[in-house]
Amino acid sequence: MTTLIKRASAEARAFNKTKAAPKAASRRSAAAADDLDHAPVIESPRKPRFAPVTFSEESGVRYLHFGTEWVQGAMRLSKPNHIELEYAQQMMAWLLFLATPARIVQLGLGAAALTKFAHRFLRPAKVEAIELNPAVVVAARTMFDLPYDDARLTVRELDAWDFVQDRANHGTIGALQIDVYDATARGPVLDSVAFYRAVRACLAEAGVATINLFGDHPSFVRNMKRLNEAFDGRVIALPEVHEGNRVALAFSGPALDVTYAALEKRARVLEAKLGLPASQWVKALRASSGQDGETFTI
Template sequence: MTNLIKRASAEARAFSKTRKTRGNTASKQVDADLDNAPVIEAPRKPRFAPVTFSEEGGVRYLHFGTEWVQGAMRLSKPQHIELEYAQQMMSWLLFLATPARIVQLGLGSASLTKFAHRYLRPAKVEAIELNPAVVVAARTMFELPHDDARLAVRELDAWDFVHDRANHGTIGALQIDVYDATARGPVLDSVAFYRAARACLTDAGIATINLFGDHPSYVRNMKRLKEAFDGRVIALPEVHEGNRIALAFSGPALEVSWAALEKRARLLESKLGLPAHQWVKSLREANAENGKGNKSDKSDDTFAI
């Protein structure tokens, strides 16, 4: 994802100053020097769209200068996860007890961060956000609390975060929602990025990724996710906002009965108010679709990945 540039040697730069007086021979020498120059990574130069807001029906929405919704908060329930696709980003709870470390890549309106911080004790919750204006908006307009012993919001590039070896093997649940103003697909979606994200997970960790279903980027992202996670990826059906949430699994093979998932869903609904029963239904649909034509498939009784 990082742009690459070619760096000419000091000699080539000095030589280029006299290229006009030396004719075509000098020009060819400079070109040859540039062709053989080492390739280095250029610093990322983010260009941020304006952070804007709207309100309708008691819900405040976050935008990046366009009509596309980047997050939402119901004013009467600021700790509630308002949007359905954002609720699905918590579907890893069907498979994992509360891990020691939960990380969101992309803060948005901070609905996931606030929810995890308030309800998923004693986990340490971190949000990684590159745009400082989004952090300010989350604090002032969406009731994100200030950092404390369990909460940390860091102004950092998600690419740099996942490639930092200090984070590898330390995250139980990783929630990836990295969009720009166009909102037509993740801005970080290479195999290298997804492999680094997988490296951040613990031995039995799960990543949830917000994809845009009605867009060519969806097929590309699913292909790259499956390459990075050895095929252990499943996507929930598209919700009305057009988003599709993918779950990517790391660690040993997982096999759990649908009955056990239904039992877990009832617990999540009663304790956290999340629509977990619908998640199980969606997983069944996705699992059945993935298992078409496989006569040995045990999807009627178990979810296996």
């Protein structure tokens, strides 16, 4: 990969600033000092610190990084609405099981590949992306062709934890795509049982969550264990792709019992209409399920 193109950012400047020396406090009377000693301490909320957002380009593909060589997203310059990375394509595997739902949400914006694709091709769904780092939102719009908000698209600067805890979101989302990584890119930054239970609560009566995990890392086993606990075992992870990622699918609603023939038929429709490699997903499901026979059950 080419050398990272380093960009100035508010975060980078903040890291390099030296703290100003505190001003000497004025003298206080003994009585005033005593009052202050017993006054309640009010702490201002701490702002999160983010790694700088950086970019690289190679062979017609622009990559997003968080100040390291780890790829956080990608866009082929000649096909800005195409999903470039294989694992990101797999994050759309919920389409094998659901018609386009009323509401699709991404937790973690990255290079906005999923958000752009859903907004462009999955009408009339309302698409919402949740991203904590404002610099990532700016990068998505200026470097990765993410449109500005409209009647069907909303991008919110918000912590994914706060989003899933908000009861207003519970039971409202058909497809929830989770890709919450920091600069180290070695596992999701939100991975507790409580988080995954809240994710499940956000899903509609029949809904699917897709979660980007890092296969070659201890966090994978931990996340799968917690996902299975939160979703009562209704979780399956697709085989690892060449980027090292593994995508897990977690299901809510009634039990699924569908033939592979029906899934293959659905996959051919998705390939024809959306250009997604859906037949490969069916093969991956069959390989990962550990089930004999011609029916996928979960």
